[in-house]
Amino acid sequence: MRRFRIGLTLRIVAVLVVLGIAAFPLYWMLVTALSSNADLFAERPRLLPDFSHFGVFVDGLAEGKVGGWLLNSLLIAVGTTVLSIGLGIPLGYALSRFSFRGKAVLTVVLLFTQMLPEALMVVPLFSLFRRFNLLDSLAGLILANVAFVLPIVALILKGAIDGLPRELEEAARVDGARPLAVLTRVNVPLIAPSIAATAVISFFHAWNEYVFAVTFIFTPEKQPASVGIANFIGELGTPIQTVMAVAFMFTLPAVAFYLFAQKYVVAGMTAGAVKG
Amino acid sequence: MKKRRVRRSMMAATTTIIGVASILLAGCTADSGGDDGGVAKISFAASTFGDPGRGPLLNQWLEEFNKSQSKVQVSAAAVPYPTFGQTVLTQMGSGQGPDLIRFDMPEFEAASDAGLIAPLDDLVDVSKYTLLKQPDQFVVHDGVRHGVIFEASNYAMFYNADLIPKPPTTYEQFVETAKSLTKGDVFGLAFRQTEAEEAGVWQDIFNYVYGFGGKWSDGKTLTINSPDNLKGLQAYKDLYDAKVIPKGADAATFRRMFAEGKVGMELNNGGYVTATRGQNAKLNFNVAPIPFPVRTQGAILAPVVINEASEEKEAAATFIRWTLEPANQVKLQEILGASSVATVTQRSAESLKKTPFLPVFDGLTESSLPQIVLGFEAKTPDIRKVVVQNVVAALQGQVDLKTALDRAQQQATELVG
Numbered sequence: 098m099r100r101f102r103i104g105l106t107l108r109i110v111a112v113l114v115v116l117g118i119a120a121f122p123l124y125w126m127l128v129t130a131l132s133s134n135a136d137l138f139a140e141r142p143r144l145l146p147d148f149s150h151f152g153v154f155v156d157g158l159a160e161g162k163v164g165g166w167l168l169n170s171l172l173i174a175v176g177t178t179v180l181s182i183g184l185g186i187p188l189g190y191a192l193s194r195f196s197f198r199g200k201a202v203l204t205v206v207l208l209f210t211q212m213l214p215e216a217l218m219v220v221p222l223f224s225l226f227r228r229f230n231l232l233d234s235l236a237g238l239i240l241a242n243v244a245f246v247l248p249i250v251a252l253i254l255k256g257a258i259d260g261l262p263r264e265l266e267e268a269a270r271v272d273g274a275r276p277l278a279v280l281t282r283v284n285v286p287l288i289a290p291s292i293a294a295t296a297v298i299s300f301f302h303a304w305n306e307y308v309f310a311v312t313f314i315f316t317p318e319k320q321p322a323s324v325g326i327a328n329f330i331g332e333l334g335t336p337i338q339t340v341m342a343v344a345f346m347f348t349l350p351a352v353a354f355y356l357f358a359q360k361y362v363v364a365g366m367t368a369g370a371v372k373g
Numbered sequence: 374m375k376k377r378r379v380r381r382s383m384m385a386a387t388t389t390i391i392g393v394a395s396i397l398l399a400g401c402t403a404d405s406g407g408d409d410g411g412v413a414k415i416s417f418a419a420s421t422f423g424d425p426g427r428g429p430l431l432n433q434w435l436e437e438f439n440k441s442q443s444k445v446q447v448s449a450a451a452v453p454y455p456t457f458g459q460t461v462l463t464q465m466g467s468g469q470g471p472d473l474i475r476f477d478m479p480e481f482e483a484a485s486d487a488g489l490i491a492p493l494d495d496l497v498d499v500s501k502y503t504l505l506k507q508p509d510q511f512v513v514h515d516g517v518r519h520g521v522i523f524e525a526s527n528y529a530m531f532y533n534a535d536l537i538p539k540p541p542t543t544y545e546q547f548v549e550t551a552k553s554l555t556k557g558d559v560f561g562l563a564f565r566q567t568e569a570e571e572a573g574v575w576q577d578i579f580n581y582v583y584g585f586g587g588k589w590s591d592g593k594t595l596t597i598n599s600p601d602n603l604k605g606l607q608a609y610k611d612l613y614d615a616k617v618i619p620k621g622a623d624a625a626t627f628r629r630m631f632a633e634g635k636v637g638m639e640l641n642n643g644g645y646v647t648a649t650r651g652q653n654a655k656l657n658f659n660v661a662p663i664p665f666p667v668r669t670q671g672a673i674l675a676p677v678v679i680n681e682a683s684e685e686k687e688a689a690a691t692f693i694r695w696t697l698e699p700a701n702q703v704k705l706q707e708i709l710g711a712s713s714v715a716t717v718t719q720r721s722a723e724s725l726k727k728t729p730f731l732p733v734f735d736g737l738t739e740s741s742l743p744q745i746v747l748g749f750e751a752k753t754p755d756i757r758k759v760v761v762q763n764v765v766a767a768l769q770g771q772v773d774l775k776t777a778l779d780r781a782q783q784q785a786t787e788l789v790g
Contacts, residue, residue, distance in 0.1 A: 134653070138635045140558035223467045232469060311460050315416065315471070317451040327453035331424035333641075333648035334632075335625030 123348060130154070130341035137337060153342045163343055165318060166325035169235060170304055171350060173321055176239035177303035178296050181246045185295060188247070189254030190280055194263075204255075207248035215245065215308045223312060233315045241313065242303040250295040257291035258284060293361030297354070304351050322347045411444065413688035417677075418450040419475035419523075420457040426651020427644065430708040437704075438695055445688040447473070458572070458754070465489040465680055472683040473692060475523045478511065478674050478743040479572070479753040485519045486751030491679040493518045496690035502697045503717045511743050512676045520676030521693055523705075526642035526712035527737040528580055528670040530663045531649070533656070536637045540661040544608065547638070547664045551617040554637040561617040563627035563636045564609075568765045573624050575757045576671060578764060579744045580640050581605040584665025589756070592748040595785050597760060598778035606764060606774060608665075613768050632656055642673045643711030643734045660711070660730040662737060672741035673712075713738065752789050759784045 129137070130153055131146040157163050192204060222241055223232070231237030261284060269283045270276075285292070307323045314320050320328075326347060329340045417435065422428045432449055439446050450471040452460050458480040464470030465484060476484065484490050493499075494517065508525040512518065530547075532540050536554055541547040551561030565573035582589065585605030590596055612618065619627050619636070628645075630636045632652035639645075640663055649656060663670050677696070679689045695701060697715060706714045707724060711734040720731055745753045760781045767777035 134633055138558060138630050138633055219463055220467065223463060223469070227467055227469055311453060311456055312463050315450055315464075315469075317449070320451065324451075324453060327455055328423050328451050330454055330625055331428065331648065332420050332454050333427070333645050334425045334628055334652050336425050336652075337625070337629055 123345070123352075126341045126345045126348070130338050130345055132338060150338070153338045154346070157339055157342045157346065162317075162325060163322070163346065166320060166322035167346065167350065169319060170321040170323065170347075172235055173238050173242065173306075173310075174300045174303040174354075176235070177242040177246060178299040180239060181243045181250045181299045182292055182296060184243070185247055185250035185254050186280070186285065186292070188251040190258055190284065192251065192255040193258035204252070207252060210245070210248045215306075219308060219312050222309070226313060232313055233319060235314075235319060237313055238306075238310055238321075239303070241309045242299075242306055246299045246302050250299060253291055253295050253298075254288060257288040261287055290361050293358045297358050297362055300354055300358075301351060413445050413685045415445065415447050415472035415683070415685045415688050415692065416450040417447050417473040417475070417692070418452045418457075418461055418471035419675075419677075420452065420454040420477075421475065421524075421644070421675075422449045422451060423454050424644075424648050424651070426647045426649075427708060427710070430647075434701075434704060434708060437701075438692060441695065442691070445685075445691045447692050462489070465682060468682040470680050470682060472680055472685050472689045473677055474680060475675050475677050476520070477572070478676075478745045478750075479575075479757060481512070481520065481676055481678065482745055482750035483754050484678070485514060489681050490519045491681045491683065491686055493520065493679065493690070493693070496679065496686060497521065497693050497697070499697075502715070504715055505713060505717060505738070507738055507741075508672070508674050508713070508743075509715070511674055511745075520678040521697065522674060522713075522715040523677040523696070524644065524673065524675040524709050524712045524714065525738070526644050526673040526675075526709070527734050527741040528576075528640055528642050528663065528672060529660045529733055529737060530638060531631070531641050531645060531658055531660055532638045533631070533634055533636070534659045535634060535657050540659065541664045542661075543664050544666060548612065548615070551612065551638060552615060555617045559635050559637070560619045560627075560630070561637045562612060563618050563622065563631065563639050564612075565624055566613055566618070566620065566765065566768055567623070568761060570623055571758060571761045574761045574765065576673075576744055577640065578606060578609055578760075579671040580663055580665070581609040583669040583671065583742065584663055584667055586667045589746040589760075590748050595746070595749065595756070595782060595789065597756075597785055598775070598782040603775060603778055605665075606767075606778065609764075610768055610774055628652070631658075640670075642671075643713075644673065644709055645711075646728060647708065647710035660733050662733065668737075668740050670737065670741055671744045672738075674743040749789050755788050756785045759788065 128143060128146045131148060131150045132143055133147065133150060136143045136147070192200065222244075226232050226237050226241070231240065265283055265287075266279050269279045274282065305323055306321075307327070310321050311324045311327070314324065322343070326340060326343050329336060329343070419431070422431055435447050435449060452471075458477070461470055461474055461476075462480060462484060465474075466487065466489065474484075481490075497518075499518065499521065505522065505525065508522045512520040512522060530540065536559070537550060541550045554561035564577045567574070582602050582605040585601055585608060587599055587601035587603075587605045588596060589602075596602065613620070619630065622630070627636055628639070628641075628648070629652060631639050632649050634656065646660075649658060662668065677693060679686055679693070683689055696705065699716070699718070702714045702716050702718050703721070706712065706718055707721075711728065711731055713735070720735075725731055746756050749756060763772075763777040763781040763784075764774075766772050767774040772780070
């Protein structure tokens with residue numbers, strides 16, 4: 098009994114330490130945003146936030162730009178997530194269930210796209226987008242993000258569908274279900290945890306993406322928050338508290354989305370663990 | 374039969390997804406622009422729009438242009454400073470980008486060499502204006518004008534007057550002052566020292582190289598590893614090793630520290646005056662020439678250019694002509710702080726009263742040089758990368774400075790051919 102309690106205490110301590118390490122950057126952003134100029138570079142840094150400087154958040158939002166940036170980021174992230182999952186499910190299904198010539202090559206090619214850094218793709222994508230009039234539009238940015246995220250989404254979903262017994266599909270077909278119904282009503286609910294995991298990957302990628310966004314978007318009103326925050330960094334000066342306040346606000350929607358999807362992700366990670 | 378049904382269903386699924394995606398994307402697509410009633414809308418990209426102090430004032434200045442015009446309207450294109458050159462050059466290289474750009478010299482030279490900048494000779498008649506000859510010569514290549522100076526800003530030594538009542542006048546005093554000031558959370562000096570700030574490190578080491586009699590080239594051959602360059606960069610490294618700077622702090626951080634009285638000295642250009650006041654209006658600071666053995670220092674030359682791909686070149690030229698008008702030049706100079714502008718202007722008595730050290734900057738114009746490699750102007754960004762990489766490696770103790778410079782010389786020579 099005593100050994101059990103010690104073990105439990107150690108586990109709680111370990112969880113708290115890990116939690117502290119994970120949450121510290123967010124906390125430090127908050128403390129810095131709420132610091133006075135004098136506290137910012139004091140020999141002994143301030144460890145607790147000073148809420149008398151909360152105005153920096155109000156000022157940041159009152160300027161109007163930040164709300165617009167966050168909305169653009171949200172549109173881009175949601176668009177990327179919806180489109181990559183919408184296309185990733187049939188692609189993953191096809192890779193899992195159909196036999197066709199070049200299937201192995203296609204799978205490897207999908208992996209190749211993950212090995213190219215974004216910076217390498219900027220110029221060719223820019224030329225392509227220019228031809229299709231997709232520059233300076235959130236739609237173009239969503240497509241660029243989907244191009245990068247879709248392969249990994251499709252491969253994860255392929256793995257998830259591989260793990261489903263074919264007998265379930267056959268049983269549904271015997272009951273008269275058409276192939277699309279088999280996919281949407283039988284397979285999709287069963288791979289929901291994996292879909293949630295890929296949604297998190299897609300959302301975070303699009304939320305944080307900078308290189309495409311800074312190059313493809315010209316109009317300030319269309320910039321996402323990842324680029325908007327960088328606009329605060331000037332050649333000769335940077336308002337550090339404002340940057341931290343906006344950065345703190347920038348992280349919150351992403352954290353909220355993760356908390357929403359978390360239970361599905363965890364279920365996805367453990368799914369199949371008990372399968373024989 | 375079964376296979377055909379599967380195929381039909383998959384086709385239906387794909388069509389549905391594409392349809393939904395199209396509806397989603399349609400909601401986010403760019404405006405087509407439409408008829409703006411004969412008003413040409415142009416964009417102007419400048420990394421200075423993000424500066425606290427200068428940025429808001431520059432935006433107001435653009436608004437003054439817009440009020441004065443009925444057929445042309447200019448707006449600031451927000452391109453973040455950290456990736457400004459890379460972003461704008463990528464856009465221009467693909468036939469897009471802002472109509473007007475304020476470039477720093479290395480990027481200006483690269484863009485000019487690549488034919489990305491529209492020649493101005495037929496668009497702006499500069500003979501109507503009294504241009505400052507020293508900075509202006511660098512924006513004319515082979516008799517063709519590629520830009521007009523937007524800002525010319527000489528480097529000088531900024532010092533916190535509350536910490537340093539009398540500024541150092543020799544290098545030895547400079548080192549001694551930096552050492553004596555460094556204690557607790559106060560540092561005697563600050564400069565850039567990480568590869569992440571490649572362009573900034575280049576600007577900083579330029580003053581040490583030229584201030585000790587060195588130069589990056591003789592116009593025909595690179596001289597990166599010359600004895601004078603080694604002397605200058607050794608001085609830079611000695612200060613790094615002496616722990617008188619906040620190591621690891623980037624420019625944004627140590628400039629804020631300077632504004633808060635936590636850094637004693639900094640070598641910076643005239644634009645820093647307004648930016649510093651924008652961060653702390655009460656700071657008691659002053660400016661003196663850089664106390665290095667040779668009175669040669671860097672200068673930020675920032676020309677404004679017209680994008681060759683712009684469809685509104687005449688409208689962009691209208692903006693440039695407006696900036697060159699005497700009243701607008703004076704206003705621009707007041708916004709930019711201690712910098713010079715394209716034409717000869719008189720400092721107002723009010724400006725001199727508010728900023729008594731303005732003549733220090735003006736007196737350095739003849740001995741200031743743009744931070745490019747003469748004779749290899751268009752290759753400056755590539756040479757800069759090689760030099761900064763090797764110098765930073767020496768700072769971090771991976772290699773001794775002489776070997777680093779020899780290596781930089783070899784790599785850069787191979788690069789320029």
